[in-house]
Amino acid sequence: MTAATKSWTLSVEQQELLIKSCFEAKEFSYTPYSKFPVGAALLTADGRVIKGACIDNVTYAGSICAERTALVKAASEGIRSFIGLAVTTNVAAPISPCGMCRQFIREFCSDEMPILLVPVDYYDTEKWNLKKVSIQVTNLGELLPFSFGPEDLELSRKSS
Numbered sequence: 001m002t003a004a005t006k007s008w009t010l011s012v013e014q015q016e017l018l019i020k021s022c023f024e025a026k027e028f029s030y031t032p033y034s035k036f037p038v039g040a041a042l043l044t045a046d047g048r049v050i051k052g053a054c055i056d057n058v059t060y061a062g063s064i065c066a067e068r069t070a071l072v073k074a075a076s077e078g079i080r081s082f083i084g085l086a087v088t089t090n091v092a093a094p095i096s097p098c099g100m101c102r103q104f105i106r107e108f109c110s111d112e113m114p115i116l117l118v119p120v121d122y123y124d125t126e127k128w129n130l131k132k133v134s135i136q137v138t139n140l141g142e143l144l145p146f147s148f149g150p151e152d153l154e155l156s157r158k159s160s
């Protein structure tokens, strides 16, 4: 399938896998300072799931978000092709990635790749029972319009 014809729609099974995985990822959040656990899960082009959790740091500035944790885990093992991302928090509303994570996602993911924002009460968590809570499906093109990305460095420039 060429890039031009690629469909960015996830199957119901792929969505459920990603959603369950981001909740599992959130369990390993380390948030003594922010008190804001976040879990993220990336689906790779070859069907693997890479999880990431929010990891606080006593310096605060050294903290890393769940989305970047997942991307760094994947990229540092040579995995650079993704077809979906899911993010959840402990908030009963869809929470979207911070600005820094949006730019980081831009490095490795298509503008059209689905990003699932999942409210905390999506599951009755003890039993992984689905509640009737809707997720928000978006993509990077919506979250980071008119973005600057790796291909922009390939544009011809005047020498300084």
Ligand SMILES: [Zn+2]
Pocket (backbone or CB within 6 Å): 065, 066, 067, 068, 097, 098, 099, 100, 101, 102
């Ligand atoms: Zn972030």
